[in-house]
Amino acid sequence: xxxxxxxxxxxxxxxxxxxxxxxxxxxxxxxxxxxxxxxxxxxxxxxxxxxxxxxxxxxxxxxxxxxxxxxxxxxxxxxxxxxxxxxxxxxxxxxxxxxxxxxxxxxxxxxxxxxxxxxxxxxxxxxxxxxxxxxxxxxxxxxxxxxx
Amino acid sequence: xxxxxxxxxxxxxxxxxxxxxxxxxxxxxxxxxxxxxxxxxxxxxxxxxxxxxxxxxxxxxxxxxxxxxxxxxxxxxxxxxxxxxxxxxxxxxxxxxxxxxxxxxxxxxxxxxxxxxxxxxxxxxxxxxxxxxxxxxxxxxxxxxxxx
DNA sequence: TCTTGACTTAAAGTCAGGTTTAAGTTGTAT
DNA sequence: ATACAACTTAAACCTGACTTTAAGTCAAGA
Numbered sequence: 001x002x003x004x005x006x007x008x009x010x011x012x013x014x015x016x017x018x019x020x021x022x023x024x025x026x027x028x029x030x031x032x033x034x035x036x037x038x039x040x041x042x043x044x045x046x047x048x049x050x051x052x053x054x055x056x057x058x059x060x061x062x063x064x065x066x067x068x069x070x071x072x073x074x075x076x077x078x079x080x081x082x083x084x085x086x087x088x089x090x091x092x093x094x095x096x097x098x099x100x101x102x103x104x105x106x107x108x109x110x111x112x113x114x115x116x117x118x119x120x121x122x123x124x125x126x127x128x129x130x131x132x133x134x135x136x137x138x139x140x141x142x143x144x145x146x147x148x
Numbered sequence: 149x150x151x152x153x154x155x156x157x158x159x160x161x162x163x164x165x166x167x168x169x170x171x172x173x174x175x176x177x178x179x180x181x182x183x184x185x186x187x188x189x190x191x192x193x194x195x196x197x198x199x200x201x202x203x204x205x206x207x208x209x210x211x212x213x214x215x216x217x218x219x220x221x222x223x224x225x226x227x228x229x230x231x232x233x234x235x236x237x238x239x240x241x242x243x244x245x246x247x248x249x250x251x252x253x254x255x256x257x258x259x260x261x262x263x264x265x266x267x268x269x270x271x272x273x274x275x276x277x278x279x280x281x282x283x284x285x286x287x288x289x290x291x292x293x294x295x296x
Numbered sequence: 297t298c299t300t301g302a303c304t305t306a307a308a309g310t311c312a313g314g315t316t317t318a319a320g321t322t323g324t325a326t
Numbered sequence: 327a328t329a330c331a332a333c334t335t336a337a338a339c340c341t342g343a344c345t346t347t348a349a350g351t352c353a354a355g356a
Contacts, residue, residue, distance in 0.1 A: 004332075004333070005332090005333075005334095006332065006333080011295075015314085015315075016332090016333090017314075017315055017316080018313090018314065018315085020334090020335090021313075021314060021315085024335095025313095034322085034323090035322095036321075036322050036323075036333085036334090037321080037322080037333085037334065037335095038321095038322065038323085038332090038333055038334075039333085039334090043295075046294075046295050047293055047294055047295075050292075050293045050295075051258075051293070054251060054254045054255070054293075057247065057248070057251045058251055058255070061312075061313095062312080062313070063312095076265070076269060076270045076271060079262055079265045079266050079269075079270075079271065080266060082262050083259070083262035083263060083265075083266055086255055086258045086259050086262055087259060089255055090252065090255040090256065090259060093248055093251055093252050093255060094252065096248055097245055097248050097249065097252070099205065100205070100241055100244055100245050100248070101245065103202060103205045103206055103241055104238065104241050104242065104245070106202045107202070107206070107234055107237060107238040107241060108238065110199075110234045111231070111234050111235060111238060114227055114230050114231035114234055115231060117224070117227045117231075118227050118228060118231055121224060121227075122224045122227075123224060123227065144198075145195055145198045145199070145202075146194075146195055147159075147191075147194050147195075147198075152302075152303070153302090153303075153304095154302065154303080163344085163345075164302090164303090165344075165345055165346080166343085166344065166345085168304085168305090169343075169344060169345085172305095172306095173343095182352090182353095183352095184303085184304090184351075184352050184353080185303085185304065185305095185351080185352080186302090186303055186304075186351095186352070186353085187303085187304090209342075209343095210342075210343070211342095
């Protein structure tokens with residue numbers, strides 16, 4: 001099965017202009033052309049696009065994704081380099097998850113804060129609550145919000 | 149304790165120009181000025197800046213953060229609205245974490261892929277492995293990468 | 297008082313990651 | 327053979343979030 005740029009764009013869920021832009025930026029060196037110059041996407045190209053999507057979700061920039069793709073085009077001589085890059089990116093994503101979990105803790109505190117405010121009709125109550133009255137799970141996060 | 153824009157920027161870890169930009173965009177309506185027009189940050193302003201940083205980390209846009217800050221300036225009449233916004237943002241962050249965990253699974257597969265390639269000197273081995281030989285934990289993610 | 301560093305503003309510049317436009321070409325269906 | 331949708335390119339435009347620049351003002355120490 002082969003696809004045009006529009007069909008493949010639909011399949012992976014991006015605009016056709018986005019795939020053309022990626023091609024222009026050198027991220028799609030594997031895409032071939034018809035006699036008339038029309039892009040022809042193959043089934044294996046779908047896998048490459050999935051890898052690009054995956055790396056994009058890790059927060060990697062397009063120029064770094066291009067470097068990875070070009071390495072892959074080089075063949076087996078770049079296996080070590082590609083492994084190192086994947087390991088670094090894995091660590092980066094693990095860190096992003098840890099950061100978001102901290103953010104979630106802040107939001108859980110704010111949720112409690114506004115629920116308590118709602119129950120009393122004023123934010124004065126949660127704002128002025130003593131450390132002892134504050135549910136234990138929120139003490140650390142309130143300390144952090146108010147500075148050292 | 150009071151701070152100038154430069155001191156407060158250092159304390160929260162952003163450039164002074166960023167705080168001036170936020171002020172220009174209406175995110176800092178609580179910041180007062182000296183006689184001569186110099187911004188004077190108070191201790192409670194630090195808490196606001198922490199809240200702004202927290203909401204930024206959730207992926208919220210500056211214009212939406214401004215709306216939240218302006219609501220807070222309105223006082224207790226906006227408690228319900230603010231609670232709803234916090235709940236929505238909490239859900240959004242929970243979703244982001246779930247998405248990143250999927251990405252992490254992809255990277256773990258790729259890590260195994262390149263480790264196996266490294267051990268054999270070629271990506272042919274992990275690429276052509278049968279579904280039965282593939283470690284069970286990676287079967288789902290490989291299926292997803294290759295399309296339905 | 298004078299110097300100096302940090303402050304002020306408006307406006308322009310930067311960067312990433314696209315999207316849109318304009319003019320032209322390809323390829324399929326009738 | 328012709329129509330028409332979908333393709334092609336280069337170049338301009340857009341958005342968000344800053345950053346830099348230029349010209350000028352404030353405030354604290356010598």
